[in-house]
Amino acid sequence: MNSAIPLFHFLVVAAALFSLGLAVAVTKRNVIGILIGLELMLNAVNLNLIAFSRHDPVLLRGQLFALFVIVVAAAEVTVALAIVLRVYHHYGSIDPDEMKDLKQ
Amino acid sequence: MSTELLAFYAFAALALGSGLFILLTRNLMYAAFSLFLALLGIAALFVLAGADFLAVAQLMVYVGGILVLLIFGIMLTRVPDPEATSQTPNRVLVGLGRKFWGLTVGLGLFVVLFLVVVQANFALDGDTLDSRSTIRTLGVELMTTHLLPFEIAGILLLVALVGAAYLAMHRNPDPTE
Structure with a gap:
């Protein structure tokens, strides 16, 4: 693939996606909403890695790194949802503003 | 364009x-x-x-x-919404x-x-990616230079699976029972 799409386009789209994900993570009053924002941010980072990896056709280091990011994201979401279920049993809600005490 | x-x-x-x-x-x-x-x-x-x-x-x-x-x-x-009936949509x-x-x-x-x-x-100098598939390169790289991170990723997935299953188990008995 010759560079029909400039690198600049990918970087701007990834920057916008990352900012959107950060805004979602800050504004949502629900832990799962925050997780959705995190997923958007991880995808934006992967887009950056893959866009730069176009210029490394022999080793594809950017794509390999993005592959590991996907694996770690999958592990992160499973553990995070298990914790969310525990928090829901304890507090009866998963609004992060209502988790104020650490004691049982 | x-x-x-x-x-x-x-x-x-x-x-x-x-x-x-x-x-x-x-x-x-x-x-x-x-x-x-x-x-x-x-x-x-x-x-x-x-x-x-x-x-x-x-x-x-x-x-x-x-x-x-x-x-x-x-x-x-x-x-759960206390006023919800079977007619109200689940929002x-x-x-x-x-x-x-x-x-x-x-x-x-x-x-x-x-x-x-x-x-x-x-x-950015050098060649850009041509149209051939990247699967071969990725597979060879994963099994040679990146073998250690590959194995660690496998262990990480196993640990995350076991940990998530353990965490999500309802192991605290309800004090009211």
Whole structure:
């Protein structure tokens, strides 16, 4: 693939996606909403890695790194949802503003 | 304007529009389905950047795994509405807090990143990716130079699976019983 799409386009789209994900993570009053924002941010980072990896056709280091990011994201979401279920049993809600005490 | 560029703009608009909808909607279920559209758009952008294997992996891991888990999480942690009858639709409404800071941080970060990207002058020489598939390169690299991270990723997935199953078990007996 010759560079029909400039690198600049990918970087701007990834920057916008990352900012959107950060805004979602800050504004949502629900832990799962925050997780959705995190997923958007991880995808934006992967887009950056893959866009730069176009210029490394022999080793594809950017794509390999993005592959590991996907694996770690999958592990992160499973553990995070298990914790969310525990928090829901304890507090009866998963609004992060209502988790104020650490004691049982 | 080439067809490739047009496709890029269409899929970028899909991803960014879905991301904006996630930010603005109050219904968490709509946010999850909109995340599905955003992930589809991003997978298409991966294909346009020459990462065919990663696009398929993205679809399988995110849409087949993470999104289903998120939707399960939304349904299991819903706070029931006491006035709901069987006729009312099941809406999972979530309030938006800290709107000012969210908007400020998001817009500020985008402006900063945009300025950095505009001013950066990346010196990229050498060949760019040609149209052949990347699967062979990825497989060879994973099994030679990146063998240790590959094995560690496998152990990480196993540990995460065991840990998640242990955490999600209802092991604290209810004190009222």
